[in-house]
Amino acid sequence: MPSAKVEKWLPLSTSDFHILLSLVSAEAHGYAIMREVSERTGGRMRIGPGTLYGAIKRMVAEGLIAEVGDRTDPKVDPERRRYYRLTPLGRRVAAAEAGRLAELVCVATTKKLISAEGLKLRGAHS
Helix, strand or coil: CCCCCHHHHCCCCHHHHHHHHHCCCCCEEHHHHHHHHHHHCCCCCCCCHHHHHHHHHHHHHHCCEEEEEEEEECCCEEEEEEEEEECHHHHHHHHHHHHHHHHHHHHHHHCCCCCHHHHHHHCCCC
């Protein structure tokens, strides 16, 4: 699906975007994705198992993420877990969504709804 138009997936749901963001830098299993989202958002966003695994199943079918097999995660427990990775299409879709959101933030800043200094102070990039 290399020529797929990313716009067909936009805008992403908040949950989908967080799931894709969790897979940008490394493969992960479901529990690790849930944990990262919660940690990254300071607990403001929590994705439950039903939402997570439903989204994963759909995004695998759409080619945004891929299952990479079962492995153990000794940090969690010796149980075998399914790991997922971002596909090139998923990376393009996540980047397009980030760009779309950045444009909205620029508009909000231009209209003085929020300040650029406030964004820097809150660590919008972390």
